[in-house]
Amino acid sequence: MDDIKLEKQEISDDIIKKIESFSEDEVTEKSNRILERLFDFANFVEAHVVFLYLSGKGDVDTRPIIQYCFDHNKVVVMPGPGPDGKGIRLLKLNDTAADLTTDADGNTIPDATRCRPVPVDSVEIAIVPGLVFDEKGARIGLGAGFYDKLIPKLPMTTRKVSLAFEDQIIQQVPKGSIDRHVDIIITESRIIYKI
Secondary structure, three states, rough: OOOHHHHHHHHHHHHHHHHHHHHHHHHHHHHHHHHHHHHHHHHHHHHOEEEEEOOOOOOOHHHHHHHHHHHHOEEEEEEEEEOOOOEEEEEEOOOOHHHHHEEEOOEEEEOOOOOOOOOOOHHEEEEEOOOOOOOOOEEEEEOOOOHHHHHOOOOOEEEEEEEHHHHHOOOOOOOOOOOOOOEEEEEEEEEOOOH
């Protein structure tokens, strides 16, 4: 297990270096092409309840997706703190200006006092983050394991989709026992369906 963890860390470090070498204009251009593909993607267009995350620096920008969802009467669901301050629950976002807050670690999250919980079985499409992917849908996340726990809880019919730059796709992701796959990866060049 430690060998897999070490190998994943080395791969992640290489991908982070590649992404950090992109200019702001490159990130914006690639993100826009990915978003165009997503906005034309039938599973996304038809979905009413969309699970999203807030992107960080160097990620495909998810804020336009949130706005698109609001503009097209879709329900936006995001991960937020559990009722006891521990764990995670899914919360419905109604307004990015009013419903987002900052946690103790400086992360922007849904305000649990303003956003109501949403059952996981109502999610029709889940946009799942990751750092590294392969064409079989395997992914390396950011290390917390939240999405590896969430993916099996989603209904079988929920499309698990990741947005990634083509440079984040490798030949094969080393797989641990708890790692979960996504169904589809959308890059600036193509849409990859899990083999």
